[in-house]
Amino acid sequence: MHHSAATLECQHALTYYNSPMIDDSPQKTRRCDLTRASILSAARERFATDGYERATIRAIAADAGIDPSLVMRYYGNKEGLFAAAAEFDLCIPDLSALPRPEVGASMVDYFLTRWENDESLQALLRAAATNAGALEQMRSIFTRQVTPMVAALCGDPESAPTRAGLISSQLLGFALCRYVLQLPPVVAMPRDEIVKWLGPTVQRYALGTK
Amino acid sequence: MHHSAATLECQHALTYYNSPMIDDSPQKTRRCDLTRASILSAARERFATDGYERATIRAIAADAGIDPSLVMRYYGNKEGLFAAAAEFDLCIPDLSALPRPEVGASMVDYFLTRWENDESLQALLRAAATNAGALEQMRSIFTRQVTPMVAALCGDPESAPTRAGLISSQLLGFALCRYVLQLPPVVAMPRDEIVKWLGPTVQRYALGTK
DNA sequence: GATGTTTGCCAACGTTTGTTGACATGCACC
DNA sequence: GGTGCATGTCAACAAACGTTGGCAAACATC
Secondary structure (H helix, E strand, O other): OOOOHHHHHHHOOOOOOOOOOOOOOOOOOOHHHHHHHHHHHHHHHHHHHHHHHHOOHHHHHHHHOOOHHHHHHHHOOHHHHHHHHOOOOOOOOOOOOOOHHHHHHHHHHHHHHHHHHOHHHHHHHHHHOOOHHHHHHHHHHHHHHHHHHHHHHHOOOOOHHHHHHHHHHHHHHHHHHHHHOOOHHHHHOOHHHHHHHHHHHHHHHHHOOO | OOOOOOOOOOOOOOOOOOOOOOOOOOOOOOHHHHHHHHHHHHHHHHHHHHHHHHOOHHHHHHHHOOOHHHHHHHHOOHHHHHHHHHOOOOOOOOOOOOOHHHHHHHHHHHHHHHHHHOHHHHHHHHHHOOOHHHHHHHHHHHHHHHHHHHHHHHOOOOOHHHHHHHHHHHHHHHHHHHHHOOOHHHHHOOHHHHHHHHHHHHHHHHHOOO
């Protein structure tokens, strides 16, 4: 239900928080920050399981144990809430130091952990099917994070967008089947088997030829 | 709720009026069949572009040029309408006669034409992200049509579900990126290039080893 | 303790949604 | 011509939605 503080600080840094012991300009943890965080946590869960339109502000507020009007006060409107809930960074690590034949497997492995630890990604995928804002954000992540990574990896700026598109099609497609559609055999696949099957595919899309 | 099986053929072709003088046995096409068809056509379009919740009965009725209450009379309720609009058969051809190394490419090619000619598939994919009925239908298609085909192809009933899941992840993922997310490089890919990239992947999932 | 700000709840709004039933018009058949 | 079904329109319903403004309590600051 609740995100641990550790998962939150990496991607969704709460800027108002600072540790009073170390920081010299102490700004005490205001109460509103707590409810803001609980709203955000509830919103992520609802958006992830219900999608954008079916996740109602009233339900999110009920999950967070507060009044719906508070959501409006803190996040303006529903779109603002979603934007805050789905804001995150893929934090793609630098794979160029790895031995070339291993990049495919590492990529699959990294994205798997990412998908399983961050509800925002599932929320974004579900919402992107119907919500324009989520769609735009998904495109933005593709352009600004995935494509540059692939370009740095394969060294060919011309084919990089296509390669990034192919990799996304496989990784997003697998996430779709495993987390959204929940096709039984895909859900049942153990992690190492996924890497063994998908690794070579991603490897070829990233560095290989048609 | 009820729908005549005759009007919902595989290609949902519009049957025209037939002249009563020549025609002896078949029943005349009643007016209601025309409006039913126009409702279904409008519904497919709306569901495909807007998803389940955002596609309103009122909008569909307006597109079809009739009153919203008629939709209820002919299809019971919104779920019934969606079920009728998304009902279809993949009509997977028999690929086992093909030379083994070509099955991957043919499969990609076949599914591409299917996706581009039938709005129902896009409607189903978009709706499956949020609607339980669409999700169940997607799972059913996977179990009853995709998995048996893969099983007949690879001859191994044990690994068939996993292989079918992998193939679905790639094909659905590509459809997601091309038709729903519309990632620019994926949209821009010409058909033969898609086959060249995806063909070997599907081939390995269907017949190869990890 | 008075004051102003924060934090929260409550009631209500205006709109949109799926859905219903009453009523009008066309068409077929005795 | 009149009866009966088929086809379609209109008005309205109840529920749910996002959203708003007012008001009560908690808190901080002097």
